[in-house]
Amino acid sequence: MSEFVLETRGLSKHYGGVHALDDANFALRPGEHVAVVGDNGAGKSTFVRQITGVEQRTAGQIFFHGSEVHFSGPIAARDHGIETVFQNLALADDLDVPSNLFLGRELIKLRLGPFSILDRKSMRQQTEQALVKTAVKIPNLTSTIRNMSGGQRQCVAIARAAHFASKLIIMDEPTAALGVQETAQVENIIRGLKEQGVPLILISHNLRQVFDLVDRIVVFRRGRIVASLNREETDGNDIVSYITGVKGNEDAYV
Amino acid sequence: MADKQNHGIGGLKYDQSKTPWPPETGVFVALVLITVVFEVLNRMHGTSFLFNTRAAVDAIFNKPRLDIIILQVSITGIIALGATQVMVAGGIDLSAGSVVGATAMVAMSFAQTAMVNGHANPKALFGPWAMDLPAVDPILVGLACGMLAGMINGVLIAYTRIPPFIATLGMMLSARGAADWWSNGDPVSFPTQGYANLANGDVLKYLTFGLLSWPGENPAVLFIVLAILLSLVMKYTVYGKRCYAIGSNEAAARMSGINVDRHKVLVYTIAGMLTAAATIMLTSKNLSAQAGMGMMYELDAIAMAVIGGVSLNGGRGTILGTVLGALIFSVIISGFTSIRLDAYYQEMVKGAIIVGAVVLDQWRQRRNASRT
Ligand SMILES: Nc1ncnc2c1ncn2[C@@H]1O[C@H](COP(=O)(O)OP(=O)(O)O)[C@@H](O)[C@H]1O
Ligand SMILES: [Mg+2]
Numbered sequence: 001m002s003e004f005v006l007e008t009r010g011l012s013k014h015y016g017g018v019h020a021l022d023d024a025n026f027a028l029r030p031g032e033h034v035a036v037v038g039d040n041g042a043g044k045s046t047f048v049r050q051i052t053g054v055e056q057r058t059a060g061q062i063f064f065h066g067s068e069v070h071f072s073g074p075i076a077a078r079d080h081g082i083e084t085v086f087q088n089l090a091l092a093d094d095l096d097v098p099s100n101l102f103l104g105r106e107l108i109k110l111r112l113g114p115f116s117i118l119d120r121k122s123m124r125q126q127t128e129q130a131l132v133k134t135a136v137k138i139p140n141l142t143s144t145i146r147n148m149s150g151g152q153r154q155c156v157a158i159a160r161a162a163h164f165a166s167k168l169i170i171m172d173e174p175t176a177a178l179g180v181q182e183t184a185q186v187e188n189i190i191r192g193l194k195e196q197g198v199p200l201i202l203i204s205h206n207l208r209q210v211f212d213l214v215d216r217i218v219v220f221r222r223g224r225i226v227a228s229l230n231r232e233e234t235d236g237n238d239i240v241s242y243i244t245g246v247k248g249n250e251d252a253y254v
Numbered sequence: 255m256a257d258k259q260n261h262g263i264g265g266l267k268y269d270q271s272k273t274p275w276p277p278e279t280g281v282f283v284a285l286v287l288i289t290v291v292f293e294v295l296n297r298m299h300g301t302s303f304l305f306n307t308r309a310a311v312d313a314i315f316n317k318p319r320l321d322i323i324i325l326q327v328s329i330t331g332i333i334a335l336g337a338t339q340v341m342v343a344g345g346i347d348l349s350a351g352s353v354v355g356a357t358a359m360v361a362m363s364f365a366q367t368a369m370v371n372g373h374a375n376p377k378a379l380f381g382p383w384a385m386d387l388p389a390v391d392p393i394l395v396g397l398a399c400g401m402l403a404g405m406i407n408g409v410l411i412a413y414t415r416i417p418p419f420i421a422t423l424g425m426m427l428s429a430r431g432a433a434d435w436w437s438n439g440d441p442v443s444f445p446t447q448g449y450a451n452l453a454n455g456d457v458l459k460y461l462t463f464g465l466l467s468w469p470g471e472n473p474a475v476l477f478i479v480l481a482i483l484l485s486l487v488m489k490y491t492v493y494g495k496r497c498y499a500i501g502s503n504e505a506a507a508r509m510s511g512i513n514v515d516r517h518k519v520l521v522y523t524i525a526g527m528l529t530a531a532a533t534i535m536l537t538s539k540n541l542s543a544q545a546g547m548g549m550m551y552e553l554d555a556i557a558m559a560v561i562g563g564v565s566l567n568g569g570r571g572t573i574l575g576t577v578l579g580a581l582i583f584s585v586i587i588s589g590f591t592s593i594r595l596d597a598y599y600q601e602m603v604k605g606a607i608i609v610g611a612v613v614l615d616q617w618r619q620r621r622n623a624s625r626t
Contacts, residue, residue, distance in 0.1 A: 075511035090509040092502035094569035104510030
């Protein structure tokens, strides 16, 4: 087993002339929770999209548990045990909670090719377990998620990631659109993952949250990683200086 | 678990003993109301819409009318079943009516009989090799024809990313052209007895070993059987689940690893197959095929689905809803006939119903959008 769960070397993504991500060197240790912070447009989501194979990188290498990986798409990443909660929720509004949890990996009772019979009971039971495990509270499992609040929908997305993730969870601004109580709910789920030892990359604008939850903070600015600081050796002002460019105009390496 | 629970974010309360009305409830209520209106209108003329008023006949209901209500929408209804799953998956199929025309010509050409009243079949299209084939041959040829058209629709939509509206509009024109070309516009007639029996026989009697009988209503039997089958498929299989997922949020479905493109091809192919099944019933019933058959059937089918609560934006609707929508459609036609309203008015009212159903759908969409 390698020292790192995830490591990127020189990871870059250019959209035409826009260097959205430039030479990112990043590493995540087993069980570690790392926050990625930075201004809007700093390249945080781009970084996530390269790791999860949603887009193909311009340059650089990605190592997962020591071996180099080339994910052709998010499904390939998922097959390696990486679950992602994307910034724009990947949920189907007209489906109920169990169907969303098992979207694309439905449990089957009888295998008949595309007409395989769903194991609705098991999916329902496992959904209940997943929600209990993550302490997510949902009014009604069998109604569509269309009428649920933003927080409840986000919790469904996170419960899905938490239920299936075996090796790594990535969350892109999971609480950006949530109220105070809903945010607290999501933070509790993240604490639960820490206890279970599942490594996490958390993208967030909320520094209070970041200092509450994670071990290490990585700062992005204009597509580059400008700082990587342990929580104990930094504070809010320090981080803000890096985000705004007062500090750290040279690249940081971990 | 207790049946009443108090949980949820922010102390949200939810009473599990209260299940919401199924989405088809409104459609069902509309069906009942419309039926009652026609019953009242008939009573004002001293007749009845649903009930038997003839002293010579010993029956409670007006069975001929009930039979017609089912039979007259069976064929477009079967097409509407296919349209429902296409629309649930976020697509639309405008080609169904023309595919009926093309499939009718092709299937019928393999259903012809050699001798008509002691003379050689005057409409014979092929040589003796294609005469008096068992009914299964035209059935298979017809189904293949419909599936091919559907598959072309699906491949165009999935892999060239043409909007479904445009791709199936192209098929609408091409399939009608193929139907005209097939026999230079001549009808193809005089099927074998076996083929004629497909629609005009009494399959219910056969299936129930003589217990029940519903002669000449085979299209209705097929409509009901297919409706039940597809309803189960939409509800209990991966296929159905993925139709709803794709229609609801195609990007999310893709992200979740669903092979959206392959699924779309399958959905349109099945729609084509159902259209072909409807066509076989239609040509068997009419004992003849013309290139102009099925004109505008796609609009009737889409209307039935929309009336039944299937959303034009995808993701929502059920087979049961479409069946109820088809019945509403049929009750209105029969209702107007029963009060002797002109066919012209019927067409106008049909148009108004379709527009009304779409307006209702859009209104539902907006109400849902404002809630989230
Ligand atoms: N698909 C794209 N095409 C072109 N430019 C893009 C694309 N995606 C992101 N960008 C640009 O890349 C930069 C980084 O974006 P993003 O990663 O979304 O930032 P963040 O998530 O940190 O707010 C921005 O300048 C953005 O405009
Ligand atoms: Mg972002």
